[in-house]
Amino acid sequence: MIRIAVVVLSLLAAALPAGAQERIGVVASFSILGDFVRSVGGDRVAVTTLVGPTGDVHVYTPSPRDAKQIADAKLVVVNGLGLEGWLPRLVQSSGGKATIVTVTKGIKTREADKDGEAHGHSHGDDEHTDPHAWQSVPNARIYVANIRDALIAADPAGEASYRANTEAYLAKLDALDRDVREQVAKIPPTARKVISTHDAFGYFADAYGITFIAPQGVSTESEVSARDVARIIKQIRASKIPAVFLENISDPRLIQRIAAETGAKIGGTLYSDSLTAENGDAPTYIDMVRHNIRTLTSALAG
């Protein structure tokens, strides 16, 4: 009997890839957090992402498969600040015992600007808070440190590995932050004004000194009124804003219309709330920030 049990166990172990039986199951709410978790967790974690590449995390309808993934996970990594309004119900319905890790803990949040407050439809206590904190690279450092601490708490045996991965990744983020500042310095100060679709770049704007103006508030759930569009068009003309930008998660037609009416050129696509698939322009967070700053400088520095 014992011999049979041993044989069955060794067959089970053989069926799994090396080390897989020890992997920590982590669910990340959207692709950017999934990339951070992979960077810190390395081989010790198995990461799944609920809102995948080019998905819109503001307005997401979870599937039964998502509930199953949460039920099986040890950690669920979320942004918080009202971004994932659909998540609490999903976690509750999953019945799992995963620890929820809010990775914006310790971040100095910014208020949604006046327009975001007027039109944003985010949820609960976070109604007036801008959730897009990851768009500032110094904030990404805090996300990564929170993920490191959560992984160490969930898997103390992996502490050395998580610390080493984090140090290596933070060094890359520091280099990225320096590069963004160097690139911004190439844009004439009077040209550091950008129109984007929804108000997703407030933290980027605060960190790097570029003004972003968006017809839509901090959530893509909000409706854009004719008045909002008229206001933006007036602003583009008054401030001689040279370029407007599309977003990977938003309908391009609004920005195309604004460009047509003002004569501002379309400077390209910015990645705000989502990474791309592996073969796209921004499969990782670092690629995303590099793509965005390259797009901005090539449209504004000329």
Ligand SMILES: [Zn+2]
């Ligand atoms: Zn957003």
